[in-house]
Amino acid sequence: MAKKPTKEQMLEFYRQMVLIREFETVCDDLYSQKRITGVYMHLYSGHEASGVGALGAIEPSDHVMTAYRDHGIALARDIDANLLMAEMMGRVDGVGGGKGGSMHLASIDHNFWGGYAIVGGHLPLSAGIAFAQQYNETGAVTLSFIGDGATNNGYFHESLNMSAVWKLPIVWIIENNFVGMGTRIEDSSGQPELHKRAIAYGMKDGGRVDGQNVVEVYQSVKSAVDYAREGNGPVLIEVLTYRYKGHGVSDRSYDQRFADELKEYQENRDPITLARRYITENYKNVESQLDTFDEEAQKTVAEAVEFAENSPEPGYDELIRNVYVE
Amino acid sequence: MASKNLPMREALRQALMEEMRRDERVFVMGQEVGQWQGTHRVTAGFLDEFGKKRVKDTPISEMAIGGLAVGAAMAGLRPVAEFMTINFAFLALDAIVNHAAKIHYMFDGMFKVPLVFRAASGWGNQATATHSHTPEPIFAHFPGLYVACPATPADAKGMLKTAIRDENPILFTESIALYPKPGPVPEDDDFTLPIGKAEVKREGKHVTLITYARGLEWSLAAAKELAKDGVECEVVDMRWLRPLDMDTVYESFKKTNRAVVVEESLPMYSFGSEIAARLQEDMFDYMDAPIQRVTSMDVPLPYARKIELMALPDKDKVVEAVKRIV
Ligand SMILES: Cc1ncc(C[n+]2csc(CCOP(=O)(O)OP(=O)(O)O)c2C)c(N)n1
Numbered sequence: 052m053a054k055k056p057t058k059e060q061m062l063e064f065y066r067q068m069v070l071i072r073e074f075e076t077v078c079d080d081l082y083s084q085k086r087i088t089g090v091y092m093h094l095y096s097g098h099e100a101s102g103v104g105a106l107g108a109i110e111p112s113d114h115v116m117t118a119y120r121d122h123g124i125a126l127a128r129d130i131d132a133n134l135l136m137a138e139m140m141g142r143v144d145g146v147g148g149g150k151g152g153s154m155h156l157a158s159i160d161h162n163f164w165g166g167y168a169i170v171g172g173h174l175p176l177s178a179g180i181a182f183a184q185q186y187n188e189t190g191a192v193t194l195s196f197i198g199d200g201a202t203n204n205g206y207f208h209e210s211l212n213m214s215a216v217w218k219l220p221i222v223w224i225i226e227n228n229f230v231g232m233g234t235r236i237e238d239s240s241g242q243p244e245l246h247k248r249a250i251a252y253g254m255k256d257g258g259r260v261d262g263q264n265v266v267e268v269y270q271s272v273k274s275a276v277d278y279a280r281e282g283n284g285p286v287l288i289e290v291l292t293y294r295y296k297g298h299g300v301s302d303r304s305y306d307q308r309f310a311d312e313l314k315e316y317q318e319n320r321d322p323i324t325l326a327r328r329y330i331t332e333n334y335k336n337v338e339s340q341l342d343t344f345d346e347e348a349q350k351t352v353a354e355a356v357e358f359a360e361n362s363p364e365p366g367y368d369e370l371i372r373n374v375y376v377e
Numbered sequence: 378m379a380s381k382n383l384p385m386r387e388a389l390r391q392a393l394m395e396e397m398r399r400d401e402r403v404f405v406m407g408q409e410v411g412q413w414q415g416t417h418r419v420t421a422g423f424l425d426e427f428g429k430k431r432v433k434d435t436p437i438s439e440m441a442i443g444g445l446a447v448g449a450a451m452a453g454l455r456p457v458a459e460f461m462t463i464n465f466a467f468l469a470l471d472a473i474v475n476h477a478a479k480i481h482y483m484f485d486g487m488f489k490v491p492l493v494f495r496a497a498s499g500w501g502n503q504a505t506a507t508h509s510h511t512p513e514p515i516f517a518h519f520p521g522l523y524v525a526c527p528a529t530p531a532d533a534k535g536m537l538k539t540a541i542r543d544e545n546p547i548l549f550t551e552s553i554a555l556y557p558k559p560g561p562v563p564e565d566d567d568f569t570l571p572i573g574k575a576e577v578k579r580e581g582k583h584v585t586l587i588t589y590a591r592g593l594e595w596s597l598a599a600a601k602e603l604a605k606d607g608v609e610c611e612v613v614d615m616r617w618l619r620p621l622d623m624d625t626v627y628e629s630f631k632k633t634n635r636a637v638v639v640e641e642s643l644p645m646y647s648f649g650s651e652i653a654a655r656l657q658e659d660m661f662d663y664m665d666a667p668i669q670r671v672t673s674m675d676v677p678l679p680y681a682r683k684i685e686l687m688a689l690p691d692k693d694k695v696v697e698a699v700k701r702i703v
Contacts, residue, residue, distance in 0.1 A: 114452075148485030159487050164451060169475050175441040176476060179448020179456075186404070186430065186454060205468075209441035216436060373486040374520050376544035 053273035055266060056107065058334050064107055064265050065330060066344040068099040068323050071123040073348040074132060075296075077356065078122065078139060078153075082300050086360070087139050090301060091168070092153045095123030097295035100322035101226050102127045104268025105194060105290070108276050114162045114184070116177040117196035119154035120226075121166025124196065128163045130156070136355035142362035149365045150373075162191075170198070170231075171206030174223075178210045181221035181285075192279045193221045194272070200231020202245055211287065215252040218284035222275045225287070226262065228294040233304070246289035255286040262292030263320045266329060293320065378563045380531070386556040388530035389419045392537040393457060395566050397427055400455060403541060406433035407442060407459030407495075416461045417497055417556055439465050443472025443494070450492040450546070451480065457541060463496035463550060464510050477546035478521030490546045493537070498526075498550040499591060499641050501689045506677035511642040513590070514651070516548045517618035523547040523572060524618040528593035530560040532616055535570030543572060552591045552641075573620030577629065581609035584699050585629040587652050588639040589615040592690070595671075596639045599695035608703050618648060623655055630656060634665035637698045641690060644672040666702035671695050 056064065075094040081087040095102065098120070106115065106127040117124045125135055130146065138145025139153050146158055157165035164180055167173035177195035184191045201207060202225060214221050225245045229236050236243045249256035255278060260271045268290055275286035293316040297305035306313065330337055383391070397403045404427075405420055411434040414421040424432045435442050439460065446458035460466040466473065473494060480488050499511040517524040523545055527533040533551065540547040578593060579600050586596040593614050600610035611629045615622060630636055636656060638649035649670035656668055674688040 116448075147483065147487065150485045151483050155483050157484050157487055164448075164488070165480075165484060167476075169471055172444065172471060172476055175444025175472060176448035176451070178441065179445040179450070180452045181448075182445060183449045183452030183454045186449070206440050206444065209436070209438035210444065213436060213438055213441045213445065217433070369485070373482050375523075376481060376486075376489050376491075 053108070053270045053277065056269050060107060060269070061326070061330050062337070062340060064103050064269070065323070065326050065341060066347070067103045067127050068265065068326060069344050070132070070348045070351060071095055071099045071103070071126050072323060073352045074122060074126060077352045079296065081356065088141070089152060091119065092139075092300045093120040093298065094296045095120055097293045097316065097322070098123055098226060098228065098262070100265035100268055100326065101262040101290045101292045102196070104265040105224055105272040107269050108273035109192060109194060112162065112189070113191050113276070114164060114180050114193040116164045116173050116180065116193065117166050118170070118173060118198055118201065119166050119168045120198070121154065121156045124166070125156040125158070125163060128158070128161045130158045130161055130163060132351050132355040133358040136359040137362045140359045140362075141364060142359055143365050143369065144358070144362035148369055150369065171201045171204040174201070174206045174210035175213070177221060178214045178219055181214065181219040182217065184220055185217070190280060191220070192276050195221060195223050197223060197225045198231060199225060199227040199229065199236050199245060200234065200239060202248065203239055211248070211252050211254065211285070214285040215254040218282070220279045220282070221285045222257070222272060222279055223285060223287045224272065225289045226292055227289055228292050230294065232298045233302070244289070246287055249287040254284065257286040257288035259289045259291060262290035263316070263322045263325055265322060265326050378565055378568070380561040380563045382559050383530050383562045384557050384559045385530040385533045385551070386417055386419055388534040388562045389537055389551060390421065391562070392534040393419065394423070394426070396538055396541040397431065399566070402453065403455040403457060404431040404433060405457045405459065406435055406446065408435055408437055408461050410434060410459055417551070417553070419495070420459070439468035440472055443469030444476060446492050446494070447472060447476045447480065447490055450490045451488045455541060456492045458492065458494050460494060460496040462508065462553070463498040463512060464508050466494065466496050473516065473522065473548065474519045478519045481545070482521055489544050491544045492546050493540045494546070494548045496548065496550050497553045500553045501678070501685065502554075503680055503682060503685060505680045509678040511673070513550050513618055514642055514646070514648045521546070522619065525549045525616070526590040526618055527551070527616060528555065528590050528614050530558070530562045532570060534562050535568050536616065539569040539572055542569065550590065554591055570616075573617045573622055575613055575615045575617070575622035575625040577611060577625065578614045579610065579612040581611035581633070583609045583633055583703055584611070584635040584637060585626070585633045586610050586612045586637050586639055586695065586699070587615065587626055588612065589618065589648070591641045592639040595690055595692045595695050598692040599699065602692065602696055603699055608699060610699065621651070623659070626652065626656070627660055630660050631663050634663050635702050637669040637671060637695065637702070639671045639690065639695050641673060644670060644675050647672060669698040669702055671698050
């Protein structure tokens, strides 16, 4: 098992987690005020330790891909909140010029290859990114995030199997939040312990990890990344986490359906509360530093909203550009 | 330019081989491309020359073949991914149309997807309903993708080399019936043909036959026969379904004022529909007769030889169509 994170790393994890929580909370508000529009917006609140712990275990030269629940991953990759918020609002200064929106955040400068909206569709893409690293002998590892629901379509099977046959340097991370849209894991997967799928592909089983605990996520993913980087092939990790909000902004039944469970997670298993406790128990005189992060998060997101709202909407030129590479 | 008489499969093989020698980033992947030497022997000898790193035998995993090629292309490689036949590319439709064709636009130019999907198409040798499709127009429906459909060995070589060098995702279809047909092929290593350029394969003044791929053979045979009766057909080989070179069509139509569209594919929402629509929109003043269409019949292709041939286009059907309007 990899070493525990250092104090500096823990503080950075905390900073990123509160930034993500604030960003998502504000996005939720902006959506109800119709300042963010559209039908799709999938929030990462509750998942923070998963993305932050995992991305904390890789280098800037490594690669990341995920599905549409991508705001938190993008922030954990340290992409400018201004540009992300502008994309959320469909503005020209957004990371994708306003043409991708909430589900398609990306930044090539951060080796963050994007959020993708077809369930499972990005899995072979991630395998392709990993293949290019193997081909060019870059030594870089690719992290690919997978929803629990996405483990049930053909993309999952084909991509994981091929990554194992070709020994690709990739770590597959299932973020199991127990529900895909509204279907519980027991109702969608014959084997609800999803990490066990690794056995079917002869792939290293990275085990089941407490995804509310950023320390544990970091350590597990770090071990897996080291293993993949050494040329041993892919690893599959299952991170157990919990979604605080409905599937997307159109999901209105979630809070009621799972009220008790949700309450339990928010009161006793909240990733940010747990991280704060860990930090204050292990290091001295850190309270004020943590409070500063809380305040900075609010400031950063408020500025991002202002930046985004001042950015123009794309026009005809943007509409027709980049259909093809000219 | 010096040239040699070669079957289309050999012209394709040369093109691919030359491009792999020229550019280290080019690799081939697909079912049976390596040890088996290629289902259609287009990659015969490749494993010996280029080794396992660049000649990737894949599992029977069309979704992952499609998607992995997309990811590898995004990350800087030049995949040439083969679908054993285009019928199986239906399993990868999502990777092709939702990923390959969209990613450059959706992220507003951040990523490029320079890849070639090769797929053997059509046939008419009792391969039956599921194994006889010529669905090129389905793929040509989507902006973001180019679709190449060569009809001669020389075009096959020049177009494939261009496709591999281009920065865009390209579906490159190869008529199975044309693989063994010979024709003169330039020997120059840098023989390429421009994207989206049609070619007049026979000049004439009475009627324009507009076609691609296997339709060229039927059209040229019909033109030869009709010439005996003094009807001179101009035959335009589109070569690419996207981009679609309507200028060449219009130029010919202004001269002949009559057109027959000839294709192996199905009649509804087809190549023929598109050409006819464009001609009536843009060339109405030049039109002396209704546009005729020769296509496969609107049925799944049956096994029994007699009715299979009945359902497919041929020279006689082209002759009949021309006679209806001259
Ligand atoms: C191929 C495909 N089928 C269905 C959908 C509709 N859909 C969007 S998200 C989703 C649930 C996915 O759940 P999961 O993979 O667990 O991810 P989570 O939302 O929990 O992060 C479904 C069914 C889709 N986008 N793509």
